[in-house]
Amino acid sequence: xxxxxGLSIDEAATVDAAQARSWSPLELADALVGADRVRPVxxxxxxALRTAVGRVAAQVDRAAEDGDVQFTxxxxxxxxxxxxxxxxxxxxxxxxxxxxxxxxxxRRGAPVDLPAQLTEPDIDGAEVDRVVREVAGPAVSAPVEVxxxxxxxxxxxxxxxxxxxxxxxxxxxxxxxxxxxxxxxAVAEPLAAVEQxxxxxxxxxxxxxxxxxxSQQGRxxxxxxxxxxxxxxxxxTGADRTATVRLEVSEPEISTSAARALGVRELVSxxxxxxxxxxxxxxxxxxxxxxxxxxxLVLPGETFSFNDTVGERTPxxxxxxxxxxxxxxxxxxxxxxxxxxxTTVFNAAFFAGLEIVEHNPHSFYISRYPEGxxxxxxxxxxxxxxxxxxxxxVFLTTxxxxxxxxxxxxxxxxxxxxxxxxxxxxxTPFRVEYDPRPPGVDQGDxxxxxxxxxxxxxxxxxxxxxxxxxxSEEFRTKYEPENEVLCGVSGP
Numbered sequence: 001x002x003x004x005x006g007l008s009i010d011e012a013a014t015v016d017a018a019q020a021r022s023w024s025p026l027e028l029a030d031a032l033v034g035a036d037r038v039r040p041v042x043x044x045x046x047x048a049l050r051t052a053v054g055r056v057a058a059q060v061d062r063a064a065e066d067g068d069v070q071f072t073x074x075x076x077x078x079x080x081x082x083x084x085x086x087x088x089x090x091x092x093x094x095x096x097x098x099x100x101x102x103x104x105x106x107r108r109g110a111p112v113d114l115p116a117q118l119t120e121p122d123i124d125g126a127e128v129d130r131v132v133r134e135v136a137g138p139a140v141s142a143p144v145e146v147x148x149x150x151x152x153x154x155x156x157x158x159x160x161x162x163x164x165x166x167x168x169x170x171x172x173x174x175x176x177x178x179x180x181x182x183x184x185x186a187v188a189e190p191l192a193a194v195e196q197x198x199x200x201x202x203x204x205x206x207x208x209x210x211x212x213x214x215s216q217q218g219r220x221x222x223x224x225x226x227x228x229x230x231x232x233x234x235x236x237t238g239a240d241r242t243a244t245v246r247l248e249v250s251e252p253e254i255s256t257s258a259a260r261a262l263g264v265r266e267l268v269s270x271x272x273x274x275x276x277x278x279x280x281x282x283x284x285x286x287x288x289x290x291x292x293x294x295x296x297l298v299l300p301g302e303t304f305s306f307n308d309t310v311g312e313r314t315p316x317x318x319x320x321x322x323x324x325x326x327x328x329x330x331x332x333x334x335x336x337x338x339x340x341x342x343t344t345v346f347n348a349a350f351f352a353g354l355e356i357v358e359h360n361p362h363s364f365y366i367s368r369y370p371e372g373x374x375x376x377x378x379x380x381x382x383x384x385x386x387x388x389x390x391x392x393x394v395f396l397t398t399x400x401x402x403x404x405x406x407x408x409x410x411x412x413x414x415x416x417x418x419x420x421x422x423x424x425x426x427x428t429p430f431r432v433e434y435d436p437r438p439p440g441v442d443q444g445d446x447x448x449x450x451x452x453x454x455x456x457x458x459x460x461x462x463x464x465x466x467x468x469x470x471x472s473e474e475f476r477t478k479y480e481p482e483n484e485v486l487c488g489v490s491g492p
Contacts, residue, residue: 049094057088060116066123066168069136071161077136079128085119122172131166131174139164139176139234146187146229147244148221151194155230159186163227164234178231180223195220198252201259202295203395203410209266210395210410212259215252222248254297262299262393263412270408271347275340275368277402281320282337286405288318289338290398293345298386298394303357304349306342306377306384313338313379341398341405342384343374348407349386353415353463354394356475357385364482365452371421372459372477390414416464421457428454430481432492439487451484 064085070078093114100112140157147153163182169175184191198218204211229243277283292310313319319338339362346359350373359375360382366374375384388394395410430451437446459475 049097050090053088053090053093053097056093056114057090060086060088062086064119064121066121067125067128067174068123069128069131069166069174071136071140071164075140075158075161077132077140079132081128082121082124084121087117087119089115089117123168123174127172127174135174135176135235136164136166138237141237142241144230144233145242146226147242148191148194149247151190153187153190155183155187159183160230160234162186176231176234178227178234180225180227183230184221184223184226191221194247198250200252200254200297201256202297203259203264205267205395205397205408205410210264212256212264214256215254215259217252218250219247220250221245222250259393262297263391264393264395264410265412266410268394268409268411268413269348269352269417270406271344271351272404272406273340273344273347273368274404275337279337282340283402284318284320285313285337286340287400289313289341290400290405293341293396294398296396298388298396300388300391300393303385303387304394304396306345307379310338339374339376340368341407342377343369344405344407345386345396346375346384347373348396348409350419350461351417352394352409352411353417354409355387355389357387359384361477361479363480364454365479367452371424372457372475373419414465415470416466418462418464420460420462422459424455424457426454426456426478428481430454430483432484432486434489434491435485435487436490437487446487447485448487449482449485452479452482454479454481 065083067082068080072078096114140161144155145152163179165177166174167177196219199216201215202213204213225245229245233241233243289310296309298304361374362376392412397408399406430453435446439446439448456478461473462469463471
């Protein structure tokens with residue numbers, strides 16, 4: 001209604017306007033026969049009108065959108081049509097609404113035309129059609145054969161589709177862009193037969209002190225060179241869809257001199273945890289994660305992430321189904337048991353004096369782990385993150401047996417770390433739960449547990465330089481009770 005837009009008739013002012021007219025015979029005659037009309041005086045709440053017009057603008061305004069050409073996941077060409085921009089002229093719209101109110105258009109149900117400005121996109125439909133016809137369609141019509149050192153590598157249309165995009169150029173035309181990194185990744189397997197990647201410098205810790213293993217240059221197809229060679233032939237057909245690239249010298253990210261300057265010169269800390277060897281999936285998961293994490297270099301200022309380093313625990317990556325904690329209960333899922341290594345990494349970093357950015361204690365206490373000094377892991381949810389807050393490199397190595405896993409931290413020792421632990425407090429008793437599922441070690445089986453009380457504990461990390469305490473840090477942990485679970489039983 002007009003009142004919501006701040007429009008109303010000022011009746012008193014309208015009457016005053018009518019009475020203020022002259023008393024000439026002609027005007028009196030018009031008034032007597034009804035030929036004379038008094039223009040109403042409109043009262044305008046300017047803020048309400050501005051707000052109402054703003055609401056209309058929010059519904060109709062849209063920015064112009066250039067046309068584009070994209071590819072579906074299956075590699076099919078998809079034309080994106082351009083969109084004309086619309087912008088309501090709010091000043092003129094307010095004037096038009098007041099005028100429509102004066103003429104009574106709102107009472108007749110007639111629509112009110114509000115003025116707007118149209119903005120045409122830079123990339124129009126004709127340009128989209130041209131790119132589809134002349135560039136995008138031919139680009140994915142057949143493979144491109146790339147010759148590298150006498151070896152032919154086929155670049156399939158799907159790889160081209162994943163790497164090819166279009167961007168508006170200065171001339172109002174869509175220009176093709178080929179992502180060399182994506183293209184190189186798509187053909188990495190056949191390129192591996194001719195490429196020799198550069199090797200970063202590393203460390204050999206088999207002796208009493210770390211020794212730098214020199215870096216090596218590589219010979220590789222550089223992604224930008226691959227893109228420059230393939231892009232010009234995408235519009236070609238048949239035998240003309242060929243390109244040649246050469247192997248170029250590639251440099252390692254960490255050179256021998258850079259590795260020597262990192263100061264990885266001694267064993268800073270080492271920690272070992274132990275576990276039963278009677279459950280093979282647990283051993284598989286611990287060993288696999290340790291292999292993936294071994295020889296990890298953390299540069300000064302960098303943050304180590306267990307999830308980023310080890311990756312998702314899936315069967316395809318060599319992990320088995322083991323025990324995990326889910327909603328306070330032991331269950332079976334892939335990667336179960338990896339928290340054994342996570343806890344070991346946490347303690348090695350703890351005693352190396354490194355900054356613990358993120359750790360997540362288990363929801364209930366597990367007796368083979370140090371109280372208040374342990375951590376679990378969950379892909380995409382919980383991580384162990386450790387920052388190298390030193391001026392030197394940190395080199396992490398792992399080793400394992402069927403009953404233990406060890407993590408060593410190599411670098412330059414800064415602190416002597418001591419630790420204290422409070423008595424347990426806020427003890428919470430456990431309950432008994434009944435689970436009708438049969439006991440077992442497969443997914444979906446019931447896992448029986450004996451029950452452990454919940455409690456709180458405080459661990460303090462003490463940093464010494466020589467005999468002087470320079471700082472301390474508290475780790476407060478709350479453990480929920482682990483309820484006793486009776487499998488194959490519906491209730492008491």
